[in-house]
């Protein structure tokens with residue numbers, strides 16, 4: 440008699456435990472299906488990114504660069520040759536074909552840029568080796584920024600092509616052990632892409648002088664352009680004689696890199 444309340448409590452608790460277990464199993468199964476669905480969506484998205492011809496019906500090939508666009512392409516030869524010449528200034532150029540796609544229509548741009556709405560270009564390496572750029576006037580070698588205005592020199596369309604392809608080249612060069620290029624300090628990742636983007640060798644002293652004079656183009660905080668990082672990359676590569684591998688292995692923060700440059704500034 441005395442133990443009956445305990446027994447019923449036990450029975451109740453057991454019932455709850457059983458119900459809880461069933462609920463957990465249902466939840467678990469739901470989670471697994473959500474996981475499959477997510478994989479399917481990511482897989483389908485990666486497939487679309489890897490097959491630019493699906494969304495971008497026009498294409499031309501020049502040298503080892505192929506260009507896709509959602510509009511008829513004219514006058515791309517010199518731009519593609521210029522972009523290839525720029526990436527060939529890099530010792531980590533893989534000498535293999537590369538593909539660029541220009542998204543002129545807003546819906547295509549939104550689809551391929553996703554959350555990177557303000558970017559001029561996107562690189563999803565290693566998910567795809569195809570790099571995507573914003574609306575451009577190919578004949579004028581110009582790319583239109585998020586503001587709707589053409590990007591200012593030296594940022595031509597061929598600059599953007601070479602910049603984005605350089606992200607693929609660093610990712611390929613560093614490989615999975617370095618999480619492709621995801622773990623590079625921003626000043627190294629963007630500084631080197633910018634350095635190759637403008638065609639390699641840079642007038643370091645001129646950039647340094649402009650930075651000291653307060654040129655907004657040399658301030659990432661003010662303009663979100665990468666010339667400030669390019670100056671640091673160029674300083675170490677040219678003035679300090681670093682190899683590209685040394686640059687890509689650097690763990691200096693931007694502040695530390697800047698301090699090192701201030702301690703032994705480029706000769707003006």
Ligand SMILES: [Zn+2]
Nearest residue numbers: 602606629632
């Ligand atoms: Zn970049």
